[in-house]
Amino acid sequence: MEFAALVDVNAEALQTAGEKLGLPASALFTDPQKAFESVEADFCCIVTPPQFHRGAVELAAARGLDILSEKPIAATWDDTVSVYKTVKQAGVRMLVTQNYRYTPRILTLKKAIAQLGQVNYAVGRYASDYRVRGSWGAEFRHTMPHSLLVEGGIHHFDQLRNLTNGDAETISGYEWHPGFVRGAQGGFGGGDSFEGEPCALFVMQMHNGTFAHYEGNNLASGKTNSWHGEAYRVECEGGAAILDSDHKVWILSRENGELKEREIEPVMVEFAGHSAMPQQFLDWLEGGEAPPTILDDNIKSNATLFAAITASEEKRVVNVREMLESALEK
Numbered sequence: 001m002e003f004a005a006l007v008d009v010n011a012e013a014l015q016t017a018g019e020k021l022g023l024p025a026s027a028l029f030t031d032p033q034k035a036f037e038s039v040e041a042d043f044c045c046i047v048t049p050p051q052f053h054r055g056a057v058e059l060a061a062a063r064g065l066d067i068l069s070e071k072p073i074a075a076t077w078d079d080t081v082s083v084y085k086t087v088k089q090a091g092v093r094m095l096v097t098q099n100y101r102y103t104p105r106i107l108t109l110k111k112a113i114a115q116l117g118q119v120n121y122a123v124g125r126y127a128s129d130y131r132v133r134g135s136w137g138a139e140f141r142h143t144m145p146h147s148l149l150v151e152g153g154i155h156h157f158d159q160l161r162n163l164t165n166g167d168a169e170t171i172s173g174y175e176w177h178p179g180f181v182r183g184a185q186g187g188f189g190g191g192d193s194f195e196g197e198p199c200a201l202f203v204m205q206m207h208n209g210t211f212a213h214y215e216g217n218n219l220a221s222g223k224t225n226s227w228h229g230e231a232y233r234v235e236c237e238g239g240a241a242i243l244d245s246d247h248k249v250w251i252l253s254r255e256n257g258e259l260k261e262r263e264i265e266p267v268m269v270e271f272a273g274h275s276a277m278p279q280q281f282l283d284w285l286e287g288g289e290a291p292p293t294i295l296d297d298n299i300k301s302n303a304t305l306f307a308a309i310t311a312s313e314e315k316r317v318v319n320v321r322e323m324l325e326s327a328l329e330k
Helices: 011-021 032-038 050-062 077-090 104-113 147-164 273-285 295-314 320-329
Strands: 043-046 066-070 094-097 119-127 168-176 199-206 211-217 231-236 239-243 249-255 258-263
Touching: 032 050, 043 050, 050 066, 050 077, 066 273, 077 295, 077 320, 094 273, 094 295, 104 147, 104 231, 104 239, 104 249, 119 147, 147 168, 147 199, 147 211, 147 231, 147 295, 168 211, 168 295, 168 320, 199 295, 295 320
Parallel strands: 043 066, 066 094, 119 211
Antiparallel strands: 119 231, 168 199, 199 211, 231 239, 239 249, 249 258
């Protein structure tokens, strides 16, 4: 894979990236419109903040370029649906980066689950200590609405789909800011770090009879399960598969009333995490099998995300499937 051009509204960051990749000044753009009008390329990679995904997709689709995009598909449900329809109408292909599916720890967890029969339910826990402004790597994550869910929860909802092999039928629960629910942003320790909602608890009923529970917290003051260290417990017919921040996967089962523990040998692959995504994308473009997180499938994870936001705002159970079907029929 060779880079034909780079686009970044931050001229300094653009120059640094261009030098690292050995690109000439003529291949560096601060205006995406000009880039798409003048550059010859085979496909487009979108790694902007979510609120700019829709515009980039529209430019790429107008040029007939296939798309590899960061998650989520877009920053709002309306924009997500618009992206889906734009891609379909243009007849281009789009893969969404859900790199957490392809880390060795998750591949090993999937290996364990496969040994245990039917899944009953899955529990996911993510917790980071971002109580200091800017500690989540970029300022926009501390100022945007629904920051935990849009920037983080999309990974975790997608992972719970992956672990249960199910699509969310319904979802209920809450996202919240513990300061604002007490009357002021600073009304809870560390709350002044976020303007959006840093905490969430949700329950999902999946289409295949499984259930899932999600706990997310960006104001963690105790044990953390931060990025690449999320905790998952999957309860199955033949036992429970467990993964924690030590990255070890265990199967716990009961035999004759006695609890047995067995560690699972790690799965190792050539392309893991982020590097798995371009490899899958390029194989697909060259005639290979469509990857699991293509637009047609990943929109279900995004529907779960935005249904969660609606469930919290309206204090009700949201039918995710009906919401998705209704949006795509319009």
